[in-house]
Amino acid sequence: MNSLTEENYLKAIYKLVDGEKVAVTTNAIAEKMNTKAASVTDMLKKLSDKKLINYEKYYGVKLTAKGEKIALNIIRKHRLWEMFLVEKLEFGWDEVHDLAEQLEHINSEKLVAQIDKFLNYPKVDPHGDPIPDSNGKLQIQKSALLSTFKKNEVCMMTGVVDHSPTFLQYLAKTELTLGSTIKINDINDFDRSLQITAGKAKPFFISNEVAKNILVSLK
């Protein structure tokens, strides 16, 4: 079994790699974990001894298959719990993250399987992030940033880049929710802000900053 701390390190490393083939640096992990580089080095040795990461001094780390599987399982649990909180317990999508960080470490295969079943095997979490299956397979969703679309194009909102409560609360006040159909009515040449129509609401403005944090499907 791995400690809570070990699990959090593996998750952090997984998120920092995220597709890119480069190794993750000690400092990057330290920043993500809100800790010091020296502490990270200690933990990397430990994870390396356990064969959960490939670690070369001064170079960086990559997850082994074993380490990645553990990371994906934690992410699976995190996203299932978020879904449960939002779908069954009336939580808002902006208030589930920290709580899911606690719940993701609960150790029970049966519990995860039952929650999954109870939610009717969801494919994505409340933020549109894909939920890994029980084998650690992740459905890759092809999506693009709303900011890359052109005038008069239509698309569907599938997720967010920024997960901060502030951003999510802002979105909750608009018609921009997962599944919303978005039409780009106009783009301001000066600041790249957009005038859009989302769902059946009146057209409204969003900044380019916001558009860069909204994921949409290429349809």
Add this chain to the structure above:
Amino acid sequence: MNSLTEENYLKAIYKLVDGEKVAVTTNAIAEKMNTKAASVTDMLKKLSDKKLINYEKYYGVKLTAKGEKIALNIIRKHRLWEMFLVEKLEFGWDEVHDLAEQLEHINSEKLVAQIDKFLNYPKVDPHGDPIPDSNGKLQIQKSALLSTFKKNEVCMMTGVVDHSPTFLQYLAKTELTLGSTIKINDINDFDRSLQITAGKAKPFFISNEVAKNILVSLK
């Protein structure tokens, strides 16, 4: 905030006191916590510094009002989670204890409130144990042991004394579940074993040992 370990000590002390006005001994706590007396002494000092217990060297400990409140809150969470697992996730009453021991330490007032609501404010857990309310008030249930009843008396099952999976699994194979109406048809003078009728099943035998672990209402 209190550590997971501190919470477990408070819970253990609460359960050892359980109504009796005597102080709890170091050895009793050590046994309950599967640890050594020396470790307990260390923790008692710590809890005493935090004013969660009244501790007098060589004498024993009692919970302060503050300590008791924390203990009851953990018990509340434990029992609500057990109820959730059984009622919503198809767990058996014999397989929820260890998992609830993990879940009871999840820290979120809103989560507890929402689970409580989701379960429609249950008064007892799957074993018939009362669930403390959010203020730490515990409904005392007046119940008696089935073994104290006489021939031809009728009662209703309200709980169990032994919570071991073995005992609970045994009961699950009979008609002895919470709420069952039990009629005592006969008592064997030699070994005090009982011939009973429970629910609408055929009469069957239970040992006195079993009867001593079944709680029933005095009706």
Add this chain to the structure above:
DNA sequence: AATAAAATTTAGATTAGTCTAAAAATTAGT
């Protein structure tokens, strides 16, 4: 009341995870 037995506490060590400060290695700038 004295002594033996049991319970409890203290002393000192250990482990996991963290830290600061210093040393070593790598990368960047000219």
Add this chain to the structure above:
DNA sequence: ACTAATTTTTAGACTAATCTAAATTTTATT
């Protein structure tokens, strides 16, 4: 290619929770 800046690692220390072994206090027995 050499020095400066940055990154990473090592060394040594700290805290929480645990342990063993020894010392102390309480309780029980005669």
